[in-house]
Amino acid sequence: MAEVVTTLAGAIASARSARREDGPVPRGMPEDVLAAAAESLGPPDVPADGIGADAALRRLATMLAEYGLDLAHPRAAAHLQPPPLTVAVAADTLASAGNASLDTYDSGPSAIAVERWVVRSLTRLAGLGERADGVLTPGGSMSNLLGLLLARDTAGLARGIDVRRSGVGALRRPVVFCSELAHFSVHRACAALGLGEQAVQPVAVDEHHRMRPEALAAALRGLGDDRTPVAIIATAGSTDFGSVDPLPELAEIAAEHAVWLHVDAAYGFGALFSERLSERLAGLELADSVTVDLHKLGWQPAATSALLVADANAFSALERTVSYLNPADDSEAGYDGLLGRSLQTTRRPDAIKVAASLLAHGRAGLGRMVDVCHELAVHAQRRIAAEPELELISPAELTTVVFRYGGGAHADPDHLDRINSDLRRRLLESGVALIGRTTVRGTRPDDAERVCVKFTLLNQTATAGDIDELIDRVLLAGRACARRTEEGAA
Amino acid sequence: MAEVVTTLAGAIASARSARREDGPVPRGMPEDVLAAAAESLGPPDVPADGIGADAALRRLATMLAEYGLDLAHPRAAAHLQPPPLTVAVAADTLASAGNASLDTYDSGPSAIAVERWVVRSLTRLAGLGERADGVLTPGGSMSNLLGLLLARDTAGLARGIDVRRSGVGALRRPVVFCSELAHFSVHRACAALGLGEQAVQPVAVDEHHRMRPEALAAALRGLGDDRTPVAIIATAGSTDFGSVDPLPELAEIAAEHAVWLHVDAAYGFGALFSERLSERLAGLELADSVTVDLHKLGWQPAATSALLVADANAFSALERTVSYLNPADDSEAGYDGLLGRSLQTTRRPDAIKVAASLLAHGRAGLGRMVDVCHELAVHAQRRIAAEPELELISPAELTTVVFRYGGGAHADPDHLDRINSDLRRRLLESGVALIGRTTVRGTRPDDAERVCVKFTLLNQTATAGDIDELIDRVLLAGRACARRTEEGAA
Ligand SMILES: Cc1ncc(COP(=O)(O)O)c(C=O)c1O
Ligand SMILES: Cc1ncc(COP(=O)(O)O)c(C=O)c1O
Numbered sequence: 001m002a003e004v005v006t007t008l009a010g011a012i013a014s015a016r017s018a019r020r021e022d023g024p025v026p027r028g029m030p031e032d033v034l035a036a037a038a039e040s041l042g043p044p045d046v047p048a049d050g051i052g053a054d055a056a057l058r059r060l061a062t063m064l065a066e067y068g069l070d071l072a073h074p075r076a077a078a079h080l081q082p083p084p085l086t087v088a089v090a091a092d093t094l095a096s097a098g099n100a101s102l103d104t105y106d107s108g109p110s111a112i113a114v115e116r117w118v119v120r121s122l123t124r125l126a127g128l129g130e131r132a133d134g135v136l137t138p139g140g141s142m143s144n145l146l147g148l149l150l151a152r153d154t155a156g157l158a159r160g161i162d163v164r165r166s167g168v169g170a171l172r173r174p175v176v177f178c179s180e181l182a183h184f185s186v187h188r189a190c191a192a193l194g195l196g197e198q199a200v201q202p203v204a205v206d207e208h209h210r211m212r213p214e215a216l217a218a219a220l221r222g223l224g225d226d227r228t229p230v231a232i233i234a235t236a237g238s239t240d241f242g243s244v245d246p247l248p249e250l251a252e253i254a255a256e257h258a259v260w261l262h263v264d265a266a267y268g269f270g271a272l273f274s275e276r277l278s279e280r281l282a283g284l285e286l287a288d289s290v291t292v293d294l295h296k297l298g299w300q301p302a303a304t305s306a307l308l309v310a311d312a313n314a315f316s317a318l319e320r321t322v323s324y325l326n327p328a329d330d331s332e333a334g335y336d337g338l339l340g341r342s343l344q345t346t347r348r349p350d351a352i353k354v355a356a357s358l359l360a361h362g363r364a365g366l367g368r369m370v371d372v373c374h375e376l377a378v379h380a381q382r383r384i385a386a387e388p389e390l391e392l393i394s395p396a397e398l399t400t401v402v403f404r405y406g407g408g409a410h411a412d413p414d415h416l417d418r419i420n421s422d423l424r425r426r427l428l429e430s431g432v433a434l435i436g437r438t439t440v441r442g443t444r445p446d447d448a449e450r451v452c453v454k455f456t457l458l459n460q461t462a463t464a465g466d467i468d469e470l471i472d473r474v475l476l477a478g479r480a481c482a483r484r485t486e487e488g489a490a
Numbered sequence: 491m492a493e494v495v496t497t498l499a500g501a502i503a504s505a506r507s508a509r510r511e512d513g514p515v516p517r518g519m520p521e522d523v524l525a526a527a528a529e530s531l532g533p534p535d536v537p538a539d540g541i542g543a544d545a546a547l548r549r550l551a552t553m554l555a556e557y558g559l560d561l562a563h564p565r566a567a568a569h570l571q572p573p574p575l576t577v578a579v580a581a582d583t584l585a586s587a588g589n590a591s592l593d594t595y596d597s598g599p600s601a602i603a604v605e606r607w608v609v610r611s612l613t614r615l616a617g618l619g620e621r622a623d624g625v626l627t628p629g630g631s632m633s634n635l636l637g638l639l640l641a642r643d644t645a646g647l648a649r650g651i652d653v654r655r656s657g658v659g660a661l662r663r664p665v666v667f668c669s670e671l672a673h674f675s676v677h678r679a680c681a682a683l684g685l686g687e688q689a690v691q692p693v694a695v696d697e698h699h700r701m702r703p704e705a706l707a708a709a710l711r712g713l714g715d716d717r718t719p720v721a722i723i724a725t726a727g728s729t730d731f732g733s734v735d736p737l738p739e740l741a742e743i744a745a746e747h748a749v750w751l752h753v754d755a756a757y758g759f760g761a762l763f764s765e766r767l768s769e770r771l772a773g774l775e776l777a778d779s780v781t782v783d784l785h786k787l788g789w790q791p792a793a794t795s796a797l798l799v800a801d802a803n804a805f806s807a808l809e810r811t812v813s814y815l816n817p818a819d820d821s822e823a824g825y826d827g828l829l830g831r832s833l834q835t836t837r838r839p840d841a842i843k844v845a846a847s848l849l850a851h852g853r854a855g856l857g858r859m860v861d862v863c864h865e866l867a868v869h870a871q872r873r874i875a876a877e878p879e880l881e882l883i884s885p886a887e888l889t890t891v892v893f894r895y896g897g898g899a900h901a902d903p904d905h906l907d908r909i910n911s912d913l914r915r916r917l918l919e920s921g922v923a924l925i926g927r928t929t930v931r932g933t934r935p936d937d938a939e940r941v942c943v944k945f946t947l948l949n950q951t952a953t954a955g956d957i958d959e960l961i962d963r964v965l966l967a968g969r970a971c972a973r974r975t976e977e978g979a980a
Contacts, residue, residue, distance in 0.1 A: 001502050007580040009495050030595045030824035037603035041845060044610035046763075050852035053577035060581055060604070060846045067600035068588050079597050081836070084589045087543035090497040091550055092586040096579045096791040096843075098558050099571060105520045106918055107569050110557035113527035114550070120534035138628040138793070141835045149682060167686025169659040184812050185835055192639060192833055194684015196657025240814060273536075295836060301586040302838040303628070322674050323939070324730060324928035329911050334520035335918075343682055345631045345675055346571070346785060348792040353586075355531060356550045362540035421819050428596055428825075438814035449813070 001097050010054055015061035020431070024073035026066065027431030037067040074459060074466035075433040075473070080239065080267055080293075082458035084301040091356035092301055095349050102136075102347040104325050104337035111349035112337055118351040121358060122292060123308050125272050127285030133312035135341035136305065136350050140266030141185035143291035143307040144233070146343065148176065148189045150289060150309065151231035151260035153317035158258070159228070164317055168194040171228045175201050177219060178233035179211035179245060183264060186233050195230065209243035209394070211235070213250060220257050231260040236281055237268025237297075240438045240454060242398030244268055247283025254288075263287040266305070270297025271398060273366035277374060280397075289314070294354055297370060297399065297458065304350050315341045369460040373399040376457045379464045383471055389478065390471075393440050399457045402440060404450065405478035415485055417451040422481040423474065424453055433473045491587050497547055505551035510921070514563035516556065517921030527557040564949060564956035565923040565963070570729065570757055570783075572948035574791040581846035582791055585839050592626075592837040594815050594827035601839035602827060608841040611848060612782060613798050615762050617775030623802035625831035626795065626840050630756030631675035633781035633797040634723075636833065638666065638679045640779060640799065641721035641750035643807035648748070649718070654807055658684040661718045667691050667709060668723035669701035669735060673754060676723055685720065699733035699884070701725070703740060710747050721750040726771055727758020727787075730928045730944060732888030734758055737773025744778075753777040756795070760787025761888060763856035767864060770887075779804065784844055787860060787889065787948070794840050805831045859950040863889040866947045869954045873961055879968065880961075883930050889947045892930060894940065895968035905975055907941040912971040913964065914943055923963045 020026060026033045038044070040063040050056070070076060072083035100108025102115055115136060123132035137143045152174070156163035161170045168174070174195045178186050180202045190199045204215045211234060223229060232254050234245040247263065254261035263284055269292040271277040272284075284290060289309045295302040309315065319340040321328060326336050339345065357366075377396030384403045385392045394402040405423055406416050420437065427433040436454035441447050453474065457467075510516060516523045528534070530553040540546070560566060562573040590598025592605055605626060613622035627633045642664070646653035651660045658664070664685045668676050670692045680689045694705045701724065713719060722744050724735040737753065744751035753774055759782040761767040762774075774780060779799045785792040799805065809830040811818060816826050829835065847856075867886030874893045875882045884892040895913055896906050910927065917923040926944035931937055943964065947957075 001579075002499075003576045004579045004583070005495055005499050005502065007576055008583055009492075011580065011584070012491050012495065025596065026599055030599065033599050034595075034603050034606075034824075037600045038607060041604065041607045042849075044607045044614070046611045046615050046848050047852045048854055050848075050850045050855045053575075053580075053846075053850045056846045056850035057577055057580050057584075059849060060842060061584055063603075064584055064588055064590075064600050064842070067603065069590055069596075069598055071589055079591070079594075081589060081591055081597055084586065085543075086493045086497055087547055089491075089494045089583065089586045090501065090543075090547050093494070093498055093579065093583045094501070094547075094551055094554055096574065096582040098554055099561055099574045099785075099791045100554075100559055101569070101571055101792060104569075105524075106515065106559075106924060107571055108559055109516055109520065109523050110527045110554050113524050113553075113557065114531065116524075117528055117531045117534045121536045124534070125536050138632075138838075139834045139836045141833060142628075145833065152684075163684070163686070164681040165687050167658060167664070167680075167689065168684030169661075169686075171659075174657070183835075184810060188808075188810065188833060190657075191654040193682065194642075194653070194658030196653070196659075197655050199657065293836075295589075301589045302591060302836045318678075320674060320678065324926060324944070327911070327927070327929070327941075330915070330927075333915055334524075335915070343631060343635065343678060344629045345673075346629045346783075346792045348628075352550060352554070356543075356546045358536050358540075359532075359549060360540045360543045360546035362537045364538055365540045421817070425820070425823055425825070434596060436814060437817070437820075439817070451817075454814070 004093065004097060007053055007057055011057040011061035014058045015065040020066055023431035024070045024076035024434040025428050025431050029429060033067055037063055069434065072459065072461065074462040075470050076459060077455040077457055077470060078434045078436040080296040080456055080458065082296065082299045085299045085357050087360040088300050088353040088357045091353040095352045100349050102337060102349060103339040103345050105335040107337060108349060114349060114355050115338065115351040118354045119306065122306055126290055126308055128308060128310050131311050132308060133315065134306050134308035135338065137307055138303040139305045140291050140293040141188065143305045144185045144264055145189035145192060146307045147262040147289035147291060148231055149193055150314045150317055151262060152193055152195065154260060154314065155228060155230045173227045174199045174230045175223065175227050176231050176233060177201050177203055177216060179203050179205050179235055181205055181209055181238045182233055182235050183239055209238055209241040211245040211250065213246055213253060216250065217253050220253065229257060229259045231262050234261065234263045236263050236265035236284060237398055239267060240400060240402055241394045242267065242400050244280050247286060251283055251286035260288045261286065262289045264291045266291045266293035267296050268398060270370055273363050274370040275367060276371055299369060300353055300357060304354060318342065372460045373457045376462055376467055377401050380455050380467045380471065383468060389475055393452050400454060402438065402452050402454045404452045405474065413450060419478060419481045419485055420451045420453055423477040426477045426481060427473060433470055494583065494587060497543055500544055501547040501551035504548045505555040508552040508555045510556055513921035514560045514566035514924040515918050515921050519919060523557055527553055559924065562949065562951065564952040565960050566949060567945040567947055567960060568924045568926040570786040570946055570948065572786065572789045575789045575847050577850040578790050578843040578847045581843040585842045590839050592827060592839060593829040593835050595825045597827060598839060604839060604845050605828065605841040608844045609796065612796060616780055616798055618798060618800050621801050622798060623805065624796050624798035625828065627797055628793040629795045630781050630783040631678065633795045634675045634754055635679035635682060636797045637752040637779040637781060638721055639683055640804045640807055641752060642683055642685065644750060644804065645718055645720045663717045664689045664720045665691050665713065665717050666721050666723060667693055667706060669693050669695050669725055671695055671699055671728045672723055672725050673729055699728055699731045701735040701740065703736055703743060706740065707743050710743065719747060719749045721752050724751065724753045726753050726755035726774060727888055729757060730890060730892055731884045732757065732890050734770050737776060741773055741776035750778045752779045754781045756781045756783035757786050758888060760860055763853050764860040765857060766861055789859060790843055790847060794844060808832065862950045863947045866952055866957055867891050870945050870957045870961065873958060879965055883942050890944060892928065892942050892944045894942045895964065903940060909968060909971045909975055910941045910943055913967040916967045916971060917963060923960055
C-alpha cells in the first residue's frame with residue numbers, strides 16, 4: 001500500500017508536464033484525439049515483456065492528462081459526471097488495495113460492515129422505514145434494472161407465477177409505466193429482463209416536465225384484463241431538466257392498483273443533502289424501490305449507485321444458496337454475505353468511499369455543495385433569460401439549464417438545430433468548453449423536437465464569473481456557427 | 491490528485507498501528523467482527539456535520555485494517571480473489587481521480603482509447619479474429635449475463651423474433667446448455683433475462699469434471715421442435731477444479747446446430763499468459779463470446795471483467811440512439827462512445843489498470859505469476875496426496891486443489907462432512923488461515939454430495955513452505971474438530 005503511494009506520486013509528477021492548454025477537453029477532432037491517445041499506448045497487443053510498474057504508470061498518467069477530461073475545470077458542464085471529492089478518491093484506493101468482495105463474509109468482513117452502514121444511512125435519509133434495505137450497484141442503469149427485476153418477480157408471485165424459474169413468458173403482456181422523459185435505461189432494462197421494450201407505456205408530462213398523475217390513472221384504468229402492470233417508474237430529477245414527478249400522487253395511484261412504485265432518483269437523490277431543495281423529493285419515502293447515484297449529485301467517482309427497497313423481503317427473488325459460497329450451515333453460523341441482494345458475485349466495496357465522504361463532509365457539507373451548484377444553475381438561467389441571442393428552454397430545477405442559441409435572423413428552426421449542434425462540437429473541438437445537448441419537444445401537441453444545449457453544473461468550485469465566461473464562449477461559438485450557416489445558405 | 495496522495499499517506503500511516511495479529515482474517519465470530527466494525531463507524535446515519543477528510547479516511551483505513559482480509563497473507567487461500575498488483579491499484583486511483591466514463595466520447599476520450607486498446611489486446615490473446623470486439627463489465631457474472639443476452643437476441647433474430655422489442659415470450663421454450671459444474675451466475679442470468687432457470691439444461695461431466703460432448707450432442711439431437719436452443723455455455727476453468735470443457739468438440743457441435751457458443755473463461759483465461767498452461771485453452775478462439783475475469787487469474791482489483799465477442803455485430807442488440815448522448819449527427823462526427831456495447835450508461839474506465847498491468851509486466855511477467863500459483867497448487871496436491879489424514883479429491887488443474895479431511899476412525903461420511911465444514915470455520919475464527927470449501931459428488935451415479943475443503947492459490951508471493959504450514963494448520967484444526975465430533979458422539 002505504501003508502494004502504491006510512491007508509485008502514484010511519481011506518475012503524477014511526470015504527468016504534470018504533459019498538461020495541455022487551458023480547457024476541460026483535449027483540442028481536436030475525436031478521431032484524431034483517439035488516434036493520438038491510442039498511439040501513445042503502443043500496438044494493441046499484450047507485450048511479450050513488461051516495462052515495469054513506474055514506466056507503465058507514467059505512460060498511462062501522461063496520456064490521461066493529455067487526452068482526458070478535466071472535470072474540475074470551471075468550463076466542464078456537459079454531463080452528470082462530477083469532479084470527485086478528494087476523500088472519495090483516496091478511499092476508493094483503499095477499496096482497490098484491499099480487494100475485498102461483498103458476496104460472502106470471508107471475502108470481506110469489514111467491507112460488508114461498511115456497505116450495511118451506508119445502506120442504512122441512505123434508507124434513513126430517504127425516509128424509508130426500518131424494514132428498508134438496499135445494495136450498491138455499478139450504476140443507475142443497473143439499479144433501475146434491478147428495481148424492475150424485483151418488481152417483475154413480485155408481480156409474478158402475486159399472480160402465482162414463479163418468474164425466476166419459469167421465465168417471463170407466463171406473465172401476460174407486461175406493462176411498465178413511466179414518463180415520456182424517463183431515462184432510456186428503463187427501456188433497456190425492459191429489453192434485458194425479457195419484458196421487451198414494447199412493455200413500456202410512456203405517460204404524458206405537464207409543462208414542467210412532470211408525469212401527469214391523471215394520465216397515469218387513466219392508463220391504469222384503461223388497461224385490459226389481459227395485461228400485467230409490472231411497475232410505475234417515477235423520475236426524481238430528470239436527466240435534462242431536473243424535474244421531479246409528483247411522487248405523493250403517483251404513490252397513491254400505485255397503492256390503489258397494487259403496482260410496484262420505483263423511483264429513479266439517480267440524479268435527484270442528492271437534493272436530500274440540501275435543506276433548501278430536499279422538499280422537492282417529498283413522497284420518496286412512499287416508493288417500493290429507489291435508484292440513487294452518488295456518482296452524480298454526490299461527488300463520488302463512478303461506480304457509486306444504490307438500489308434501496310422499502311422492504312428487505314423484496315430481495316428474496318435474488319436469494320441463492322451456493323455450496324462453495326454460502327452453504328446452509330455457514331449461513332447459520334453468520335458467514336453469510338450480500339450475495340442475495342445482487343446480480344453480481346464478486347462485488348467491489350464501492351461503499352467505502354461513500355462512508356468516507358459522508359463522514360468527512362456530513363449532510364451539511366454535501367448540502368452546501370448541492371446549493372452552490374444549484375445557485376450556479378440559477379445564475380446561468382438568469383443570464384440566459386436576459387441574453388437576446390439565447391432562448392431559455394427550461395429553468396434550473398436542480399443543477400441543469402436547457403437553452404437554445406437562437407439570435408439574429410435565424411428564425412428557421414431547422415437552421416437553429418444545426419447551429420446548436422455545431423456550436424457544441426465547435427466548443428469541444430477547440431477544447432475550451434464542455435457543454436451538453438439534448439432535444440426538447442415544445443408544449444403544443446404537434447411541436448417538433450428541437451436541438452438544445454445544456455449546462456449540467458456539478459463543479460462546486462466554479463463561480464458565477466466562470467458561468468458568465470462559459471456563456472460568453474457559447475455566444476461566440478453560436479455566432480460563428482450562425483455565420484457559417486448563413487454563408488452556406490447564401 | 492496530489493492531495494489524494496497526501497491524504498492517503500496519512501491514513502495508511504495511522505492504519506498501520508491498527509494492524510492485528512498475524513493472519514489473513516480478523517479473529518472472532520462473524521457476528522462479533524461485523525458488530526465491532528460497524529461500531530467503529532458510528533451510528534448508521536448521515537452525520538449532520540463532517541469530521542473532515544483526514545479524520546474520515548483514517549477511520550476507514552483503520553477499520554479496514556482491523557476487520558478486513560489480508561489477501562497478501564501467505565495463508566489466504568479461499569476464493570478467486572487475488573492480492574492485486576501495485577501498478578493496478580495505482581492505475582485504479584488514476585481512474586477514480588479522473589472519473590471519466592465510457593459512454594460517450596465527451597465523457598472520457600482517453601478512457602475510450604484505453605478500453606479499445608485493452609479489448610483488442612485481449613481478443614488477440616484469445617486468438618479471436620479481426621472482427622472480434624468486446625467490452626469491460628463489472629464482473630464475470632455480468633459478462634455471462636451479457637453474453638447470454640446477445641445469444642438470446644441473436645437466437646430470436648434467426649427466427650424472425652425481435653426479442654428486444656417484443657420480449658422473451660415469443661421465443662418458444664428456450665434452452666441453455668451448460669455443464670453440471672457451470673457457475674451459478676449462468677442460472678441467475680437465465681432468471682434475470684426472463685428465460686427462467688428452467689431453461690438451463692445441465693449436461694453431464696466426465697471424471698475430470700469436463701462436459702461430455704456426446705451427452706451434449708445427444709441432448710441437442712433430442713430437443714423437441716417446440717424448443718429454442720439459445721446457447722451452449724462451456725466453462726474454461728471451473729470454479730472449484732479449474733477444469734476446462736473440451737472446447738474444440740463443443741464448438742463443432744455448436745456450429746452443427748447453429749447455436750451460440752459462450753465460453754465462461756472467468757477463471758481460466760489467465761492461463762493464456764502462461765506458456766506452460768495456455769494450451770489448455772485451445773479452442774477458445776472458436777467461441778462466439780468469452781467471459782474473462784482479470785480480477786481472478788490476472789491480479790487486478792475488482793471489478794475487471796470483459797465480455798469478448800467473435801463478431802462486433804453481435805452488439806447490435808444493445809445499440810441505442812439517445813438525444814442527449816449520441817444523436818446521429820454527433821455520431822457521424824465521431825463523438826460516439828461505447829454506450830452500444832453495454833447495459834451500463836456511466837461506466838468506470840476499469841481498463842486503465844489493465845493497460846498499466848499488461849504494459850508493466852507483459853505476458854511473460856503475468857505468465858510467471860500464473861506458473862508460480864500453479865506450482866503452489868501442485869505442491870499442495872502432492873503433500874495432500876501423501877498425507878494419510880487427507881484425501882485428495884481433485885488435482886491442481888490451474889491453481890486450486892480440492893481435498894477432504896478424513897483421517898483416523900472417522901469413516902462415517904456425514905461425520906466427515908461436519909468435520910470439514912467445522913475445520914474451515916475454526917481456521918477462520920482463529921484468524922490463522924482463510925481456506926475455501928465446496929461440495930463434490932462422487933463419480934458413481936448414486937454418490938452423495940460431500941463437503942470438501944479447497945485451496946484457491948492466487949498469492950504469487952507465497953512459498954511451498956507457506957503451503958506446508960497451511961496444510962499443517964488444516965491438520966491441526968481437523969484433528970481438533972474430529973475430537974469434538976467424537977466427544978459429541980460418545
Ligand atoms: C434519471 C437518470 N436515471 C438513470 C441514469 C443512469 O445512470 P448511470 O449512468 O449511472 O447508469 C441517469 C444517467 O444520467 C439518469 O439521468
Ligand atoms: C467460472 C466462473 N464464472 C463466473 C464467475 C463469476 O465471476 P464474478 O465473481 O466476477 O461475477 C466465477 C466466480 O467465481 C467463476 O468461477
